[in-house]
Amino acid sequence: MNKFLLVSVLPVLLGILTFNLCTATAAVGGASTHAFNNNxxxxxxxxxxxxxxxxxxxxxxxxxxxxxxxxxxxxxxxxxxxxxxxxxxxxxxxxxxxxxxxxxxxxxxxxxxxxxxxxxxxxxxxxxxxxxxxxxxxxxxxxxxxxxxxxxxxxxxxxxxxxxxxxxxxxxxxxxxxxxxxxxxxxxxxxxxxxxxxxxxxxxxxxxxxxxxxxxxxxxxxxxxxxxxxxxxxxxxxxxxTGSDTGELILGGYDTTKYTGCFTYASVSVPGFWEFVADRVSLTTGSTTNIIAKSISAILDTGTTAAIVAPTTYFNMINTLLGATYDPNTGWSIVNCQTKPLSAFPNITVTISGVPFVLTPLMYLEIVGNSAGYTCYSLITSIDQNDANGNPIWILGDFFMRRFYSVFDMQNNRIGLALSTSYSSVQTVPSTLFQTTTTLFPPTTTTTKTVTTTATLPSQCYNYTTISDATRLTTAGPAAGCDQNVFSSTSTNSPTWVRFVSPGGTQLATSPPNSGNGNVCGTYASGWTNATYPAVVGQSVNAFACFAYNGNPCFGYVYWNIIINCNGFYVHGLYGPGGCAYRYCTQ
Missing domain, CATH: 2.40.70.10 (Acid Proteases)
Incomplete structure (x- = not known):
């Protein structure tokens, strides 16, 4: 397809985090007027x-x-x-x-x-x-x-x-x-x-x-x-x-350097709190998704520490899936992070206006302690209160808002969320956590030996397609390459799992190709990810993947992608972009 037609290919895609830059900007009134300016x-x-x-x-x-x-x-x-x-x-x-x-x-x-x-x-x-x-x-x-x-x-x-x-x-x-x-x-x-x-x-x-x-x-x-x-x-x-203890409140605007993609908006449903209707809350482990609740009344609240506060009935459902136990001494729930692998914990997704906002395990778990002993808390808690219309309320608090830049629009009575630059930053995991430890007592000796084994690898580490195409490298020149039909359609719930191998690189590009101008790696709109690749074997991370073109690092589409550490290599869960010429780049 002619590369000059790229600008017109901007549909809304279902099931994937998709930002339409033009639509989102127009809905706000123009980036040049709303955006942050140092002057x-x-x-x-x-x-x-x-x-x-x-x-x-x-x-x-x-x-x-x-x-x-x-x-x-x-x-x-x-x-x-x-x-x-x-x-x-x-x-x-x-x-x-x-x-x-x-x-x-x-x-x-x-x-x-x-x-x-x-x-x-x-x-x-x-x-x-x-x-x-x-x-x-x-x-x-x-x-x-x-x-x-x-x-x-x-x-x-x-x-x-x-x-x-x-x-x-x-x-x-x-x-x-x-x-x-x-x-x-x-x-x-x-x-x-x-x-x-x-x-x-x-x-x-x-x-x-x-x-x-x-x-x-x-x-x-x-x-x-x-x-x-x-x-x-x-x-x-x-x-x-990162040890950062700072944040930013802007009155009368927002800072375009603090988020990626565009805002997803939801209208205020009951003026009082910043309350809106979210599509659903779901927990996903591997290929299994459990829908906890649909059409919920949610409040975006900087005055709440927790990532999510749910009505007790739903809180108990979430705790069951997390294997968490409520601790009345702290008001939080404790999870087993000593012998339970990180991959066994689900991603928690809040879908708003058709867009999924995903918290990976290390985004809703808090590790407390030191080498003498650690305790892991879930940042999900409960409360039973109704709004003015009698609807049970959910709260999205600080640990949710750390991941998503938030806008409160008083004129249009709506909230907006975009992927924060803080999205992928999580706590460093101590090496003793999230693994299986077995103590063996040999019958012929009094020595106690501890054998530590790594977590069982996810099934995706054994079932993937290998791609060795060197034209995907960010050092390769432009062409009309198109991934629209190479990977799973966005109408499906499961991505295509691939492993990139030499001579075609081993990872997705982790910065906007060609300084955001694209026109490399065998395509015109060149795909990359903001992911911090997981260091722990068996760990998976969710991050966005988008496509750089003509000076815009996120032109057209933004997708969630999933990356798993498979003990020596990575597998990537990718979706096919909605148009040509969009293509994922490697390094």
Missing amino acids: GIKRITMQKVSRKCGNSTDSYKCHKKHNHTATTGTKRRRSASPTTSTESLLDENWGTYWMGQITIGSPAQIFNVDFDTGSSDLWVPSTQCGSSCGGNHTFNSGLSSTYRAWNKNFYIRYGDGSNANGTFANDTVTIGGVSIANQSFAMITSAQGFSTRTADGMLGMGYQSIASGGELPVIWSMYLAGELSLPLFSFWFGPIS
Whole structure:
């Protein structure tokens, strides 16, 4: 096919993570207006805060924070031109919650707050609150010339039982250089469940309908006052495996360097939380997929630590498939990571607007401990609450959002997710975990010998097609090569399993071929993957594969691909692209 026809071949494919760049951009209103631009951006650099929880297993419960505001019984100066503001976020207590700096009052009083999309109130400790409020800063109303009292009591209770009491007031609030005058907030005089927290307070970013006093939330005040360049905000969370403790909140835009492909959108179904309907939740091990639930009401919530919070019935189903046991001492579930191979754990997929968002095992498991002993926790937990329409709610929390860049679109009432640059970063696995260990006691000796064997290899390591085509190498020139019919159709549930061998390379290209211009490896749109190849024998990873063409590293299609370490070589699970000339490249 003529290479100049590539631009027109952009269908929506079923079952595979497929981003249509043009459609996604148009739906947002144009990348040039919504995208991040360093010009005029004010960044606030955060300093690292020491943990108040230790590293022991017993203190792991410190990592369990607010599930979200309860849904029943409790409520939970104009600039010259609209701006885009970037706020750095700090990951406190190894993933417990994300906080950033704001100021209140004139002159400004500084606070570090938890930015929470699962609630709508802004509160900080007053000078009357003692140690129960936690944090390091208190608001002194007598020092602010713009302070206005509001004779109204404040109370909020969160899903984990913590609560805060105080009174409402009004003052100037500034986030990342964007200010709003006469903003309602609460000054806390007493609290429960916050004494060990480093953050001073909470800044809710939900809808006005769940604000405790019916006040307009800060982010909405800024939007309606025209203070934001665009009516949206976005989050990016850094990868925990690198030791990074930073993230980023952008008001009025998003950072195109922090994600790949385009956004998948879902409309808000019940304005209050950022709630939407997800197609389904499923667990897949090998070729077996278990659908846990369909058409679920889900909340995207920065105020929840867990990867996924499910209603108890579904949580129990997931735990059964994981072989997990609930630990009441920590509030999490423990899995066997000593003698159970990693390949035996399923991928967990949340399908949204037809697009699968996949968590591989190391994305929902947390390894805690040291060489003296490790414990592995599942970051899936439970809660039983209904939304305003009586639907059981699911929550997608921080450990889910680490993998996907998130956009909250206030004008169009929708959330958007794209593959984060942090997607593939996972914890380093200690060599003693995820393998079978057998202790033998020979009858003729008193010596105890431990024999360690590697995990049984997945069946794909024995059933694959070998490809040795040297024209697939990134050093090979262009041609009209096409993989559309070489690999499984995207209408199937199973990819084609292949092993690349010499002289045709051994792995997929791991960077955009020809600096994103394509026109190499025997095709025009040259395929590559962002995968970090698995180092553990038997381990599989999911990553995206897309096709570089004419300076666009992800032109046209983005697919999930699966890569398995088969003890000396890799096998790849690939799907055929939806058009020609698209072809996978090797190195």
